[in-house]
Amino acid sequence: MKTHAIIWLLCLCPIAETLGQNVKRQTDKHIVHQQERMVHKQWDRKKFTPTKGFLSLNYQYWITWALHPNYPKTDRRPLSGPGPQTLRMGMVLAMQQTDEAYKKHADTLRNVAVTEAANYSGLLTDADPLWFLYYRKEFNPLLESTETDAMQGIAPEIKDYLQQKGVYEWYTNERLELKERLEAARRTTLDRGSRILAYHRMLMEHRKLLATWEAKKSYAAKFLSLSSSLDGLQSDSPGLPEFEGGRSDVEIAEDILKRTR
Structure with a gap:
């Protein structure tokens, strides 16, 4: 029985395949027209089928479009x-x-x-063109030099005089204060224009401080030179008047006039 069933199935398979290949595709022109209208073709009212027919007696038209009279007039294409x-x-x-x-x-x-x-930002001040090309060079003596550099090339007696009179301490404090202000202006979050103006003001102060320091060294040298000259004159001429402290200029002048008569 099983053998007969298998033989019948083998016989029916070619027949089914032949029948499947001979199936004709059935198309409806109305559906095709609608698909074409909706996808790519022009919305043509003449292709709305079924049409009215002779004397508008086509019942298929009335069955299809009677309930949708405005449909053919409205372009419903997506594009x-x-x-x-x-x-x-x-x-x-x-x-x-x-x-x-x-x-x-x-x-x-x-x-x-x-x-x-x-x-x-204060982190990018080293890359600022104006600082890199000008202010860094001008502030180099303030940033790179040490406190002992200010005393280089000065005679020992002048150095001792400046230290005793407190001039060197004053210069060192002013220099450290100006250096701290410069570092604060460089590292603080500040507008670039305000930072440049701060550089300019501190550069003027730095130049003024250096000029004052040079003037004080020059004055100290002149004072020590005059003091040594006066000591030499007094030792060579013991008859010269000795001035006492606490006297006015008028009294000193009168004393000199009395001794010269």
Whole structure:
């Protein structure tokens, strides 16, 4: 029995395949027209089938379009002018333009933020062109030199005099204060314009301090020279008047006049 069943199945398979290959595709022209209209072709009212026919007696037309009289007049293609697909593509294009505008705005904000950070940050002061080309060289004696460098090339007696009179201590304190202010201006978060103005003011103060220090060294040398000359004259001429402390200039002048008569 099993053998007979298998033989019958083998015989029926070619027959079924032959019948399947001979099936004819059935199409409805009305459906085809509608598909063409909705996808790519023009919305042609003449191709709305079934038509009215002779004297508008075609019952198929009335069955099909009587309940939808405005359908043939309205362009319902997705890619038509007011169609949903056209509107969607227009919205996509508008969104792309909006995204590009937002991206451009964000890039502008980023560039401005980076520029402002570079202008305000105290971490980038070494890379400032004006500092690198000018102020670094002008402030080099203040930043690189030590306290002992101020006494180099000075005679020992002048050095002792400056230390005893407190001139050297004054110069050292002023120099350290100016150096601390300069470092604070360089490292503090500050607008670049304000930072440059602070550099300029402190550079003027530094130059004034150096000029005052040189003048005090010169005055000290002259004073010591005059003191040594006066001591030499008094030792060579013991008859010269000795001035007592606490006397006025008029009294000293009168005493000199009395001794010269």
